[in-house]
Amino acid sequence: MKKFITIFLAVGTLAVTSCDSFLNRQEDEQMTFEKIWQQRTYTQQAFNNCMGYLPVDGNLLTQAGSTYLAATDEATLFSETSGFNNIIRGSMGPSTMPHNLLSSWYEGVRDCTTFLKYVYTCSDPNALQSDKDRWYWGVRFTRAYLYFLMMREWGPVFLLGDDLIDFTATTEQLYRPRNTWEECVKYVVDEMTVCSENLPDTWDDGYLGMPTRGAAMAVIARLKLYSARPLFNGNTLYRAVRNPDGTPLFPLNPDPQKWVEAAQANMAVIQTGVYQLYKDTEHNNDPYYNYSGIFKENWNSEVIFCSGGYRSNATFISNTSPTSLLKGSYNGSGQWGPTQQQVDAYAMANGRYPITGYESDGTPKVDVASGYPAPANEFNITSVANPYLKALEVSSSDYTSSSPLMYKDREPRFYVNVYYPGSYFKCASLGGVANFAIDGSGRGQFYPRSGYMVNKYYDHSRNYYQNGSSNNITFPTFRLGEIYLNYIEAVLECEINGVGGTNVDLNTAMTLWKELRARSGMGPITDAYPDATTPEALLELLRRERRVELAHEGHRYFDTRTWMIAPEVDGGPMYGLNVVNVKSETPAAVPADGWARYAYERRTFKNSYYLLPFPQREVDRNKLMTQNYGW
Amino acid sequence: MNCKKFSFRRFWTTSIALLVLALPGAFAQNKMTVTGVVTDELGEPMIGAGVLVKNTVTGVITGLDGDYSITIDAAGGGGILVFSTLGYDDVEIPVNGRTKIDVQMQPQSTALDEVVVVGYGVQKRESVVGAISTVDASNLRVPSAQLSTGLAGQLSGVVSMNRSGEPGKGSSADFYIRGVSSFQGTVTPLVLVDGIERDINLVDTDDIESFSILKDASASAVYGVRGANGVIIITTKKGQEGRPKINFRSETGITSPTQLPKFVNASQFAEMANEAYFGAYGTYPYDEEALAHYRNGDDPDLYPDVDWMKSLYKDAAFNQRINISVNGGTEVVKYFISGSYFTESSIFRKSDQYDYNSSIKYDKFNFRANVDINVTPSTVLSVNMANIYEIRFAPGTETSQIWYRAFRTSPNAFPVVYSDGTLSAPSVSGEQNPYNLLVHSGYREQFWNSAQSLIGLKQDFGAIWDPLQGLTASIKFSWDATSSQVQVRSKTARQFHASGRDDEGHLIFGNPIYEGSETLSFSSSASSYLVTYMEGSINYSRLFGKHRVGGLFLYNHKIRRNTYGSNSTNSIPYKNQGIAARVTYAYKDRYFAEFNMGYNGSENFAPGHRFGFFPAVSIGWLMSEEPWWAHVKDYVNMVKWKGSYGKVGNDQISGTRWLYLSTIIGGNSFVMGKTGSDGGSGLVTGRPENLNFSWEEETKLNLGVEFELFRELRVQADYFNSHRTGILMQRSGLPSYAGLQNSSKLPYVNVGETLNSGVDLSLDWHKQVGDWFFTARGNFTYNRNKLVNNDEPDWEYKYQNRIGKPYGVGGSQPWGLLAVGLFQSEEEIANSPVQTFGQYRVGDIKYQDINGDGIIDSNDQIYLGYTTLPEITYGFGVTAAYKGFDINLFFQGVANVNFFINGNSLRQVFAATDTFEMSALQQDRYYRGWSVNKTAEENAQAIYPRLSWSGNAGYHNNTQTSSWWQRNGAFLRLKNAEIGYSLPKKLLAQTGFIQGVRVYVAASNALTFSEFKLWDVETGSGDGSTYPNNRVISFGINANF
Secondary structure, three states, X not given: OHHXXXXXXXXXXXXXXXXXXXXXXXXXXXXXXXXXXXXXXXXXXXXXXXXXXXXOHHHOOOHHHHHHHHOOOOEEEOOOOOOHHHHHOOOOEOOEOOOOOHHHHHHHHHHHHHHHHXXXXXXXXXXXXXXXXXXXHXXXXXXXXXXXXXXXXXXXXXXXXXXXXXXOOOOHHHOOOOOOHHHHHHHHHHHHHHHHHHOOOOOOHHHEOEOOXXXXXXXXXXXXXXXXXXXXXXXXXXXXXXXXXXXXXXXXXXXXXXXXXXHHHXXXXXXXXXXXXXXOHHHOOOHHHHHHHHHHOOOOOOEEEOOOOOEEOHHHHHHOOOOOOOOHHXXXXXXXXXXXXXXXXXXXXXXXOOEEEEOOOOOEEEOHHHOOOOHHHOOOEEEEEOHHXXXXXXXXXXXXEEEEHHHOOEOHHHHHHEEOOOXXXXXXXXXXEOOOOEOOOOOOOOOOOOOOEEOOOOOOOOOOOOOOOOOEEOOOOEEHHHHHHHHHHHHHHHHHHOOOOOOOOHHHHHHHHHHHHHHOOOOOXXXXXXXXOOHHHHHHHHHHHHHHHOXXXXXXXXXXXXXXXXHHHOOEEEEEOOOOOOEXXXXXXXXXXXXXXXXXXXXXXXXXXXOOOOOHHHHHHOOOOOOOOOO | OOOOOOOHHHHHHHHHHHHHHHOXXXXXXXXXXXXXXXXXXXOOEOOOOEEEEOOOOOEEEOOOOOEEEEEEEOHHHHOEEEEEOOOEOOEEEEOOOOOEOOEEOOEOOOOOOOEEEEOOEEEEHXXXXXXXXXXXXXXXXXXXXXXXXXXXXXOOOEEEEOOOOOOHHHHOOEEEEOOOOOOOOOOOOEEEEOOEEXXXXXXXXXXXEEEEEEOOHHHHHHHHHHOOOOEXXXXXXXXXXXXXEEEEEEEEEEEEEOOOOOEOOHHHHHHHHHHHHHHHHOOOOOOHHHHHHHHHOOOOOOOOOOOHHHHHEOOOEEEEEEEEEEEEEOOOEEEEEEEEEEEEEOOEOOXXXXXXXXXXXXXXXXXXEEEEEEEEOOEEEEEEEEEEEEEEEEEOOOHHHHHHHHOOOXXXXXXXXXXXXXXXXXXXXXXXXXXXXXXXXXXXXEXXXXXXXXXXXXXXXXXXXXXXXXXXXXXXXXXXXXXXXXEEEEOOOOEEOOOEEOOOXXXXXXXXOEOOOOOOEEEEEEEEEEEEEEEEEEEEEEEEOOEEEEEEEEEEEEEEEEOOXXXXXXXXXXXXXXXXXXXXXXXXXXXXXXXXXXXEEEOOOOOOXXXXXXXXXXXXXXXXXXXXXXXXXXXXXXXXXXXXXEEEEEOOOOOOOOOOOOOEEOOOOEEEOOOOOEEEOOOEEOOOOOOOOOOEEEEEEEEEEEEEEOOOEEEEEEEEEEEEEEEEEEOOOOOHHHOOOOOOOOOEEEEEEEEEEEEEEEXXXXXXXXXXXXXXXXXXXXXXXXEEEOOOOOOOOHHHOOOOOOOOHHHOOOEEEOEEEEOOXXXXXXXXXXXXXOOOOOOOEEEOOOOOOOEEOHHHOEEOOOOOOOOEEEEEEEEEEEOOEEEEEEEEEEEOOEEEEOOOOOOOOOOOOOOOOOOOOEHHHHHHEOOOOOOHHHHHOXXXXXXXXXXXXXXXXXXXXXXXXXXXXXXXXXXXXEEEEEOOXXXXXXXXXXXXXXXXXXXXXXXXXXXXXXXXXXXXXXXOOOOOOEEEEEEEEEEEO
C-alpha cells in the first residue's frame, strides 16, 4: 500500500508540476507588442492609431464639436439631449459634463508617448529612415496638439512629458498637482517649435492631412493669442486657483509682452509664404465664390491644417438641409441655425455694421449710417435679391423673394453664411422654398430653433442625397484668414498696451486686413469707418470682423471666453424668428407673425463657465488636483 | 428536507433475502409455519417484502395481499424473523412459538448509515460537517423542459428566478447559491453531474438519484478555484440488484401565461396621443372624426383597433412528458436504463396558409444507461451514457423581436391584415407588423445533440488484502460532445399600407412598403463542443476502535474544445487542472474534524501564478450522542453543532481569457492623402500586460446546527459570512491622465472586495395520525451582500458611494433619483428646486433634492430599494395522505427585491417621434396616469406622470431612472398543487405484473400573490415583453411493473 501511495503521489505531483505548461495557451501566433516593431505595416498602423486622436473637424457637428458651435451666441442646434444644453441651460457641473474628452485625449498622449519611444526600434529594413522620421514627427505633433486641445477647454492640465504612468500604483500614489498655465504653454510651444523645425512645408499628395511646419507654427500662433487674451493673462477671477502648495495655476498679473509674442508668432506663419488667401480665379475672383470656396475647394491655398483630413461632409450637409426639402431617404435634418444676433452681426454691403447693440427688450440699436431700416421696419416685406443665389446662377424669379428688408443689401458673407426662410434653397433639382414655422414646409422633427439655417457648408450646386452620397471637405482647422485676424488683433493690442517689437507693425496689419476684406468683396474697414482711428476703435471692429469671417468654424466659443465677453453675449435671451409657436397656413409661405424677433430661449453664462470643470471623478481620484474656478 | 436515502445495510440484507429465495425448496425438520400480513405505515398491504429467519438463509417474500407463510425450524421458539424492504426500517420479531405474526413497517427514519453526496464522495449523514442541502429529486419535478426551473424554494441556500416561460431552452431559470458574492466574475455555481461539469438542464428529473448543493468552504474547498460560488452535485440513478423493475410515467399539461400585459384600445390610444401631442405642439393629431371612427369601430381597415396580444398569442398551449425506466441487475451486472420524451408547444399563433406551423414547438428526447459491472468481486467498472436530443421549431423571426414589436405597435397603426386579405405594414419601412413577423416570416429549426459518456473503474484494495481494508482507488474518464445547429428559412412578406379609399371605396395601397419575397431564403449556423475529463483518486476509510479516519487524494484535468469556434480566441481549448484532498477524523462517531483542500490552476493567469491552494477546516459535534444526553433523547433525538472556515476561489471572468497577456487592438484609424485614400487602420496595445494578478478568493465561515425533535421534526440552520477579496476588476481609481480609461485598455487588478452574509434554514416534519399521514417541509434563505471595495474613491457626495451598498447580478445596483410625487401646480414648480432634465410642467415627476443645493441633477441620485436579485427566498409545502389519496401543496416566494419598469409602452411613451404607429401603451397608463382631462383628486392618485412627447417638455424629466418607476418584486406563489390517487395494491396485484399505479392532477403556478399586477412579477424588469411564465395544469399517471 505504501508503495502504491508513493507511486500515486509521485504521479500526482509530477502531473501538477507540469501543469503550468498544460495550462499554456495553445500557440496561435497572436499579435504582440513586440511584433509591432518588427514589420513596417504594423509600425505604420501604430502610427495611424496615434494620428487618429486628431479630432476629425469635418465632423465638427457631432458630439464634442457641437459645443463649440452651439454653446455660444452665434448658433443654435435643436437637440434636447446633446451635451451642450448643459452649458447653455446652466446645468453643467463636474458630474454633468457636456462632454469629457480629457480621458480620451490623455489616452492619446499615452499611445503617442509609447510610439515615440519605440518607433525608431522598428527593425523592418523596409521601414526607411524617412518613414520613421515622418511617423515620429507626425506623432510628436499630435501629442502636443492634444495638450493644446485640453488647454483651451480646461486651462492648465497635467504635463506628462515622456512618462508612462504605472497603472499598478495605488490611487494615492497617483495623486498629482496640475501644472501651471505658463508651464503648459511653454511645453506646447517648445514641442511645436521642434516639430516645426522637423516637419516639411508641404506634403506630397499621399500625405496631405499630415501636420506641416505651418501647422505647428499655427498652433503656437493661436495658443499665444489665447494666452495673451484676458482670460489667461492676469485674470483676477483666477487668482485663488492654486495648487495645494500655493502655486498659482494662472498668471497673477497681465503681461502685455504676450501680445508681442502673439503678433510675432502669427507673422511667422504668414512669413512662411506657403499660404495664400483663397480666391476663385475661375469665377473671376467673385466674392461669393471666393469666400464659399474656402470650404468647398479641397486643399486650397488657405488651409494650413486640416485636422482629420479629407472627410465626408455628411454631418454638415444633413444638418444644414431643410427637413422639408430633403425628407425621407434624403434625410435632411436641418437643425443648425445662426441666431438673430449672428444675423445682425453682418455688415451692410457698404461695410457698416447695422446693429450696434440692443435695448433691454431686445430691440436693436441701429446705426442709421449703415442704411439699415429702423427697428420698426426691419421686417417690412420687400423684394430681396439674394446675390449669392444669383452668383450660383439661380433664375431671377428664384433668387428674388418677398422677404423682410432686414436681409436686403447685406455684405457678401451674410448670404454665404445665412439661409433665411422664404428664400430659395438651391439644391440641384430639388430646390425650393423652406421656412421653419409649425406646419410650414421646413418644420420636421428637427428644425433650427432660430428660424435661420447655416448655409456656408452646403454646396448648392449639388443634391447630395439624390446623388446618393455627400461629398468631402477639408475643414480648415487653421487657415490663413484666421492668422491674419490673429495678427491684426495682437498688433492692435500692442498699440493699446504701448508695447512693440520686431514684426509688430500696424501698417502691415491694416494691409492684411484690407486683403482679407477684399477677398470677400469688401472695401477696407477704414473706408466704412473713417473715424475709427484709435486702436481701441479698430479692435472693436476687428472683433466684429472675426465674428463674421470665422462664423461657424468653431472659433466663437473660445473667442467669447478668452475675450471674457461671454457673460454679455453668451448668456441671456437668444433671438430668432418666431417659428416656434407660429403656424403657417400654406406650406411655403412664412406667416406674417413669424417675422419678428422672438426670444426662443434664455441662456445662462456663469463666471465658472469660462473653462470646463474637471470631471468630479477626477477630483475624487486625485486629491492634489485643484478644480477649476467656480466648480 | 428529504435526503435521498441509501442504506448499505438494507441493501445487503435485501439482496441476501432475494438470493435465498432463488434456492429451490427447503429442508424440513421439526418445522412450524408462521403466517401473517405485512402492511406499510398506512395499513396498505406490502407486496414483495422479505421475511427471513435471522442468521439463516431461510426466507420468503410477501404475496399480493402482503401475506406470507414461512416454514421454519421450530427449535428454540422459532428464532427471530427479520422483515425488510427497501425504504423501510427492518423489523426483527422473535417468533416465540407464534404461528401468526402481523407486522406494520415504518418508513426508514434518519438512520446513522444514511449517506449524503459530498464533493468527490459520499459521507454518512451524521458525520457531515459541511453546509450541504439536499432535496428529494421528485420535488424538482416541474412541467418544463428545464430542471433549473424546479429549484426555486426547494433547497435552503438557493436563490432562483424564472425570467421567462418560453418553451424549450428559453425557460431555464437563473440560480445562485446564497446570493451573489462577486460584482465582476461569474456568480453562478459549478454544476457537476456524475462528477463532470455539465448543463443542469440536460438532466431528466426522473433520472436523479441525489441532488446536493455545497454551500460552505468545507464542502466546496476541494473544487478550489472553481468552488467560490457553491457547487451543485447531481448523481444519476444506478442499477440495483434484482429483477427488472419498470417505472412508467406520463404527464400531459395545458400551459397558459400566468399573466400578459394589457394594452389600450384605439380610441384610448388616440385620446392619449392627442393629449401628449397637444402638450408639445398645441395641435391635435386625431380630429373628432377620427376619434368617432375609433369609438365606433366602423372602419377596421383605416381606423383599426387591434389587440396585438390577442392577435399574436393564444390562451393556451400544451406539453407532454413520458418517461420509462428499467432498473435491475445481478451480482455481476447492474443497470439503470431510462428514456424520456418531452414536448411543448407555445401560445404563438400560426397561419393556415402554410404547410408548416411556425409557432414554437420544442421536443426533447433523453436517454440514459448506467451500467455497473463487477469485473472482479472487488473491481467495479461503471459506464454511464446519456444522450439528449432536442429540436426546436420557431418562427423565422427571432421571438425576442416579435415580443419587442408586439409591445411597440399602436392599436390603430394598421389592422392585423386588411379585410381584403392584403398583408398590412406600417406606413414606413423599417418598422414592422408583428403579426407578419410571427406567421409570415418562414420558420427556423434548431437542433441540439448532447452525448455524455463516462467510464470509471473502482478497485477496493481491502477486498484483496485485509490490511488495506478501507482503501479504494478509482479512475474516471469522460468525454462529452454537444453540438447545436440552426437552420433558418425566412422571408419578408409583401406588405402594404393603405393611405385611404378611392371613390369606389376600395383601399388605396400604392407601392408596397415591403416588396417582400415569395420564397424562403436559407441561412444556418452551428456550434459544437467536446469536453474530456480525467480523474484519478484514492479513498481511504476505516474504523480503528473509536477512531474513524478517512482520506481522499484526487487529481483531475479537463479540456473543453470549441470545435466550431466563432473566433480565434474561443476556438482555443479551455483547460483546467488540479488536485483535491480530504482528511476526515471522527472520535466515537461523536466528534468530527475534517480538512479539505483544493490545489488547482487556471489558464487565466501567468505561469507561476496559475495555481492556488484552497484549504478549509471544519469540526462537528454530535451532542445527542453524549451519554448525558440520554435522558432527553426521546424528545430531542439528535443535535449536531458544526462549523467550518476556509477559502475557495473563482477564476471565471466572464468572456475574457488569458487576462495576464496584453491585448493588441485596432485603436484609431487615420485618414490622409489628397482624397483620403491613404492612412488606414490602427494597431495599439489595449489592456497592458500584468503578470501578477490572480483569482478571486472567498473566505467562508459557516456555523450550523441540526436537530430532530420527537422523531418528527428535523431542522437544519446555518449562518454564513463570506468575504470575497481580490475580485479581479478593471481599475476605477486611475486618474484620466494615466491614459488608460478606455474600457478596452483599463487594466485589471485584484482589488474588489465584498461581504455576503445571511442565514439559511430548512425543516422537515412528518407525522401519522390514524390513517392520515402528514409531511411538511420548508426552507428559508436570507442573504445580504455589501460592496466593500471597488477601487472607487469617495464620491463628492458620500451618499453616492457605491461601496457599502448591496448589488445584484453583474454588480448592478439600483441607482436613481428619489421621486417625491407629481407636480400638482405651477406654484409647486416655482417653489421647488430646479430640475435639470429638460423642461417640465404640472403633472411631471418631482424629485428630491438630496444634497440640498436647489438643483436636481445626477448628484441627487441615490441607492434605491433592493436589487433585482431577492434577498429572501423561501418555500414551504405540506403533503397529506389518506388511504390511496394524497394531496400536495407547495408555495414559493421571494422578498426584498425590486425592479424598474421601463420600455416604450410604459416609461418612454411616444418615444418614436416620427410616427404614431410605434407607440403602444399599456392600459395601466391610461387608467392610472396623470391627465389634463382628469380631476385634481384623480391626478393626486396618479402613478404615471403627464403624457409627454419625445424630446419635448417633460419627456426627459419623466424618463429619468427614479424610484417613481421602481416596483416591489416580492411575491408568493402556489408553485405546485397536486392531488393523487394510488390504486389499491390488492387490485393491482390481480394483474400479476403491475406493482403500483398512481394518477394525479397537478397545477403549477396556480396562484400568485404580489402587489405588482401588470405582468408576471417574476420575469421582472422592463415592460413585460418576454414570454411569460406559465401556469400549467397537468394530468399524469405513474405506474410500476
